[in-house]
Amino acid sequence: EIVLTQSPATLSLSPGERATLSCRASQSVSSHLAWYQQKPGQAPRLLIYDASNRATGIPARFGGSGSGTDFTLTISSLEPEDSAVYYCQQFNSWPPLTFGGGTKVEIK
Amino acid sequence: EVQLVESGGGLVQPGGSLRLSCAASGFTFGNYWMSWARQAPGKGLEWVAKIKQDGSEKYYVDSVKGRFTVSRDNTNNSLYLQMSSLRAEDTAVYYCARDPGVGQGSGWSYWGQGTLVTVSS
Numbered sequence: 001e002i003v004l005t006q007s008p009a010t011l012s013l014s015p016g017e018r019a020t021l022s023c024r025a026s027q028s029v030s031s032h033l034a035w036y037q038q039k040p041g042q043a044p045r046l047l048i049y050d051a052s053n054r055a056t057g058i059p060a061r062f063g064g065s066g067s068g069t070d071f072t073l074t075i076s077s078l079e080p081e082d083s084a085v086y087y088c089q090q091f092n093s094w095p096p097l098t099f100g101g102g103t104k105v106e107i108k
Numbered sequence: 109e110v111q112l113v114e115s116g117g118g119l120v121q122p123g124g125s126l127r128l129s130c131a132a133s134g135f136t137f138g139n140y141w142m143s144w145a146r147q148a149p150g151k152g153l154e155w156v157a158k159i160k161q162d163g164s165e166k167y168y169v170d171s172v173k174g175r176f177t178v179s180r181d182n183t184n185n186s187l188y189l190q191m192s193s194l195r196a197e198d199t200a201v202y203y204c205a206r207d208p209g210v211g212q213g214s215g216w217s218y219w220g221q222g223t224l225v226t227v228s229s
Contacts, residue, residue: 033214034213034215043203043219043220043222044203048215049213049215056217089153089155089215090214095155096155096170097155099154099155102152102153
């Protein structure tokens with residue numbers, strides 16, 4: 001089973017600041033990694049697929065990078081509506097499909 | 109417009125059974141693998157089960173093997189999750205999701221709104 005470890009657990013930043021979220025895989029997942037945003041009471045929303053491609057309708061301030069075992073989600077300039085929990089998910093080796101534990105982004 | 113609508117959640121006693129449904133529309137349902145995922149209250153996401161387009165392959169997370177069964181009806185564009193021998197730790201919001209199609213990127217673009225299953229006496 002591929003374990004995805006996300007860090008930090010919580011990130012508290014001000015509007016306009018840059019957020020850098022990490023997802024580390026226990027073994028290579030190539031580029032088969034997705035990032036999701038989840039707000040309270042809502043289903044997750046796909047932000048990034050294949051590690052670095054923005055999903056339809058996702059603002060350009062969201063960017064993904066990495067391959068193999070180390071991945072990063074960057075929010076270049078935080079907006080108040082970016083307050084949410086962010087999850088990574090790997091599709092390279094399954095079953096099981098696995099998610100990271102999540103990073104909560106708080107806007108000061 | 110792609111839509112996934114779950115139903116069937118509710119309160120069930122430990123050891124009981126429940127059947128979840130996911131009604132799909134806006135795409136050719138029979139062309140896609142489909143998955144179930146869940147999220148316990150205040151916790152992260154967990155993949156639960158996955159089924160191939162024609163139902164010939166099914167996969168489960170270890171914690172539900174032998175207790176949950178995923179199935180589909182391509183004629184009626186529906187996905188199901190039959191849950192039995194339910195435990196308190198199965199309490200969660202259950203989501204259905206459409207897996208990526210051939211040539212599409214790794215990611216679940218479409219999720220349902222979720223249905224809450226509560227296992228409690």
